[in-house]
Amino acid sequence: MKIFTLEEAQSMLPLVESLLKRAIDSKQAAEEIDEELSALARRIHLSGGMTVNVAKVAGQRSAMEKHIQRARESVAEIDEIGVQVKDLDSGLLDFPCRMDDEIVLLCWKSGETAIEHWHTMESGFKGRQPIDDRFRRRTGSGNIGSGNRPN
Known part of the structure; x- marks a missing residue:
């Protein structure tokens, strides 16, 4: 992933x-x-x-x-x-992201100007929360299972 x-x-x-x-x-x-x-x-x-x-x-x-x-x-x-297409009718996309030691989903919906929300894998769209500083300080990326870990 x-x-x-x-x-x-x-x-x-x-x-x-x-x-x-x-x-x-x-x-x-x-x-x-x-x-x-x-x-x-x-x-x-x-x-x-x-x-x-x-x-x-x-x-x-x-x-x-x-x-x-x-x-x-x-x-x-x-x-x-x-990127995960969650709902084609509403244009809902999720971007897997690491926050601390957990994989969460950056959540974007068609019509929004930027990615401003996230949610846990379990909570889904109803559990959307505003992006906070924990996401802004992340700089690295990678793939799960490949040995690459974000900074």
Whole structure:
């Protein structure tokens, strides 16, 4: 697991925010197409059948799959960086961070201008607390299990 300092996490925000926006936009586009296809299926069912533009429907299904794949790829890129996507709908991200001898999560939500909260692994979003000086004095980073420890 990648461990971030507050400064590292802040510096990663523009990149992960861009990837997150791409994932959210792609998910929303796929959901819109899915709703259109569901509405068409309801109309067909209610009318007892109807003529359907098969090529158009196939194109919509293909576009929907492309949007879904793009969203998955964007989330995978964020994950590869070491950032955890907690809720795609609300744009909630967590950055693992070492505080004293404990791994906690720096918490950022889409729309926030900076990382200003953290929570324990167990407490989740409901346990968010404001960033304090304990995070600002950290300078090192590393990976758990690799022998690298932050300063």
